[in-house]
Amino acid sequence: MKKMFVYRTLNLLLPAVFFVLTSCVAQNEELSLRSKDNFNKISLSLTKDGKLSYKVFRKDKTIIEDSPLGLVFENQDFSSGLVVENVSAVEEKREKYELKVANNKVADHVFKSKSVMFKNKQGTIMTIDLIAGEQGVAFRYRFADKEKEPRILKNELTGFHIEQKAKGWLQPYNKAGDYTPGYEDFYINVKPGDPISGARGESVGWCMPALFNVNNTQNWVLIAESGTDGSFPGCHLAPDSKDGIYSIAFAKNDEKFTLPLPDKGTAYPQSNLPWTMPWRVIMIGDKAGDILLSTMITDLAPASKITDTSWIETGKAAWSWWSHPEDFTPEMYKKFTDVSASFGFKYTLFDAGWEKANKDGKIIDHALSKGVKPLVWGYSSEYFDPEKRKKRFKELADMGVKGVKIDFWCSDRQEVMAALQSVFEDAAKEHLLVNLHGTTMPRGWHRTWPNFVTAEAILGTESYFYEPRFPEKAAEQNTVLPFTRNVAGPADYTPFALTFRKYTRLNTAAHELAMTMIYTSGIIHFADSEEVFASLSDDLKTLFKEMPATWDKTECIIGEPGKAIVLSRQKDNLNYIVGINGTNVSQPISIDLKKYAKGFSKFKIISEGKDPLMEFKVESFPVTSKWQYNLVPKGGFIIQFIK
Template sequence: MKNKFINRALILLLPGALLLFTNCNAQDKALYIKSKDDLNKITLSLNANGELSYNVTHKDKTFILDSPLGLNCENEDFTKGLSVANVSQITEKREKYELKVANNKSIDHVFKSKSITFKNNKGQLLIVDIIAGNEGVAFRYRFPNEGNSILKIKEELTAFHIAQNAKGWMQPYNKAGDYTPGYEDFYVNVNSGDPIRGERNPSVGWCMPALFNVNDNKNWVLIAESGNEGTYPGCHLAPDSKGGIYKVAFAKKDEKFTLPLPDKENVYPESSLPWVMPWRVIIIGEQAGDILLSTLITDLAPASKIEDTSWIEPGKAAWSWWSHPDDHSPEIYNEFTDVSAAFGFKYTLFDAGWEKANKDGNIINIATAKGIKPLVWGYSSEYFDTKKRKDRFKQLAGMGVKGVKIDFWCSDRQEVMATLQSVFEDAAKEHLLINLHGTTIPRGWHRTWPNFMTAEAILGTESYFYEPRFPEEAAQQNTVLPFTRNVAGPADYTPFALTMRKYPRLNTAAHELSMAMIYTSGIIHFADSKEIFDSLPAEVKNLLKDMPATWDKTEYLVAEPGKALILSRKKDALSYIVGINGTNKELPVKLDLAKYGKGFSHFRIIKEGQDALMGFDIKTYPITSGWNYNLAPKGGFIIQFINDKK
């Protein structure tokens, strides 16, 4: 009886078992991949003409509608006539690492991926890698063949089809000029498919990252790029987006005003084989705050290429240019070294013109003697040639310099993307930190090269000198950029500019102070003068002394791009809540301080003083669960959790 029962059970189970194995095999061969939690999915499709497309869903809701894929090469066409040659098995990959500069220091994410090989009419192969994780999906192209010949891509069909009822925050990609493209324009609130508008300079497309509010404004998606190691130009989105179809576009041949780049008839991507191209990244968020905290871009970037990173230290720096742009005297550089020493900053930045002030190594030696690490400015063309770059890095390191701010790249051409990787590598050999200005956006590079501390590529506080619209727009922009630019990598916004400039500031002083803790940057370069620093209340001075330049843990409490942002930030035993208002109206908020202030007895709040533009009001209260507060128009606040009433 026992054997008969077992045999009958096996017979009953067999159809189910066969179905299970059939489904597993079908999933392996299917042209899609799902994240481990089954929520995010990217699906590839071929139509009757052999044209390739994809779509992206989350919880079966479409985030990216059917969108074209394909490459048109100089001698090969992968835009039509394609067929499936092979589908790899599903693989599971774990990305577990730590970042020197981060919202959240430790990352541990699991991905599922597969590779699908397509064959064109001539039998040539193109691989599309697809990957899905809990924060989104991505894909990239690969040519697997080997050979000595150079392959050129004349057109990339890749596009992102955003539903026309979606709204977005997008930055115009400026046409090549003396200081462009540099990703220093406003993020504009658009409807999907809108033409370019609101740009500071003539523009030829839209930048990535691009943020969209989809599915009847219920969800969010960020389009970005990762893993460009110099094998491809930096890409943006084409200006014609009719129907909400945003097509990938290459850097332009005239992006060469600041660098010794050759004139070319075209600047198509080109490489010998095999050829691995950058990831096209689609970050998915049920809430906007999910986008802000995503590490998908660094998850997809190569792991650190620096074995010993113990010498790499995030920190804060004083610098003189913002408050004294025309003063290049030794006295002014030394004055700001003293500011760094007084506030316990690790670094001081000697900006443009420092070489003349450094006669006999004077300003560098003075900084070093006071325990302050000098950073110096340089022009991009000095670092473009391989030999000159290596010699210059070696010379600077020998002088006691600890990092270099390299300015005026203003190009996304493939040669520049490759040079930037060499800059990080050559600097690392001399234990030098890198800060890029007048540059393209980062693409997860701070994981691969942890000595890459920060980059501009942001409309920062220098705009009070140059941009008449900046004072009115700055608060709103400050609530958009953490969801866009700062997701791509560390951002050198140069915060805390209280002195009035050509275009007077409208944000409150508390808002400006909060910006130092809203943006993530491996080195925070504080703007403004010694006089402003000296005039600050003791509590604000102490905040600047204690404030970290990177974080162990970050959570969002309020996350509304263009309106308001409130973050919980923690580093070691330090705990803060930081908020800013991007609107001209007072915003009421209610927070559970007990949740974020565990282990502390009180909280200190730094907010607007009687003179909101220049002053602070500072008070200490017991921690309560239900805390009501009204964020001032264009205002901000910082809460410090403390264990005394001081």
């Protein structure tokens, strides 16, 4: 009888258990999304009390562990008590476009997308849009309803749970000050959970993009955001990463030292509905080079809002500030314009103090007479008020100015994000290029506004004036930034600085030269004196004349953040391989040059000369499939293939 009872009970229970299990599986699949190649997956889940979380997988191995999602408004709570209201069908979308400034001129990627609607206890709907592609996954919060009164967001629960044994490269987010936040700190090698240490100043969080090597070093992850507009502040990561969870943090109210921003007590995001928030982007790669070449940030940004982009030209520029920071005479500005003209550079940059020199010496007229396009410096507060900004842009365009370098933004507040979008738009109406300095991290804006050609937000060459630790750390940083900062957008590092400044450079001259082709920037501003340019050999002068400012095709041959980077770069019929060593020890490398030299029989290599800090050596060799080379400590090289 007992056996019969057990048998009958099992017969009754098994269908119920099977139903529960299959229902859970069905719901998990319903709340998940895979990329078309099936490699990358994002999966949402709800606890019994309606708390929302997500996980990210690559090839079914966990990349981002269970991480929180949710929003808390002043009058609405989406942190718990959520239920699934609706799940859309999976759609396939293709993003194919060209970038003015890029590692690869054409981006062409297919994404799967899905939207999941959740209802909170108050009966209000929150939608989460999911995206999955071959380069990673992303999600964003969206509210489709219409409301006249603005909603104020007090907390975003979004976190990124990184395994404890992962290795990270993160930049501290500096506390507000005269020149901060400006994304000009060192990228620090950390483990998840580590507190902030070694920052250049007091810091209140970590910057995005944030790079991690996860899954027993088998995968690379870059956490970033895209599509930030005037409806949201720029975000960073909170300083406390307990248990490896890095949480979204908003810009601070006190980020207002350089701009006429009100003291609101708080700087919470606020907007009327409908409200579409920025993408939270998780780029994934099997190699660090996959991250370097990723275009997910621009893939998710709005398409170009400029119909005719024919007037937007990338190029190179000479500028006087780095070598002559105290000389604002017309003669000095003209001298550097002449440097640009002699090298065939499209541009010359007139930095701070140019207005007086132009009044006395007509430096803009001089540039135009030489066929060189003038770029001019300005202070951010001059471009913050809409009417003053439009008037100023028109004045500059009427003078013959072709671009503006606008300095000292030093804030991620929502008002600043809105102002930047208007800067790009108003500048475009006058056919002006934009270069931002002392500024926030780009967030895909160079796709939406192609006249946004470069930005600082990087600890660049000027640090030889200001940062005593820079000479020792520069080489390492130079091999981290291409996998972090430069993935977010064009970077104005102002490379090629041979003249010694306050803190003596330790990188070789060949390393500094290679930096001009390691970073991607719509305008390369070369940092050194006219005497240094004049002293270059004919081979070096030819390189400077021919060197592109953007690329048709790039491959990452060696990508080891903090150690070494070697890139293959192509533009039209120009073909280069460029590399640098980020360490204090020699690194032997081996490359199949024939793979990258189709149509070329020889190559020219520029490397260290007798005095590695100041001199170059140029040699020519036949192309070989087994080229071996020894990267000297903090050294570099450039290979140019020749017919």
